[in-house]
Amino acid sequence: MKNTHLIIGVMILIMAVAGCAKDNRYHKSALPDPASFKAHFGDMDLDGDDLVNWEEFKSYFPQATPDIFKALDGNEDSQVDHDEWHEFKEAHGMRDHD
Ligand SMILES: [Ca+2]
Numbered sequence: 568m569k570n571t572h573l574i575i576g577v578m579i580l581i582m583a584v585a586g587c588a589k590d591n592r593y594h595k596s597a598l599p600d601p602a603s604f605k606a607h608f609g610d611m612d613l614d615g616d617d618l619v620n621w622e623e624f625k626s627y628f629p630q631a632t633p634d635i636f637k638a639l640d641g642n643e644d645s646q647v648d649h650d651e652w653h654e655f656k657e658a659h660g661m662r663d664h665d
């Protein structure tokens with residue numbers, strides 16, 4: 568009986584953690600006016616290292632705030648890579664058409 572309760576408790580915990588992770592993804596998408604951040608990755612990446620850092624992002628989008636950059640930077644390495652950028656665009660239904 569005790570074991571069953573433990574298993575159910577662990578399952579609820581896992582579901583709660585998974586639910587939070589999912590919520591975080593939605594939070595990341597809830598950016599102010601995401602449509603104004605439409606750009607090609609290569610256009611933002613000024614030094615061509617396939618990563619967009621805060622300076623590059625800020626110079627491309629002067630209206631950007633660190634919060635927005637943090638929201639884009641999914642793995643928190645202070646760089647936005649291709650995957651993170653496309654994840655952001657897909658989250659808002661913005662796809663490259665060219
Ligand atoms: Ca770069």
Ligand SMILES: [Ca+2]
Nearest residue numbers: 640642644646
């Ligand atoms: Ca990153």
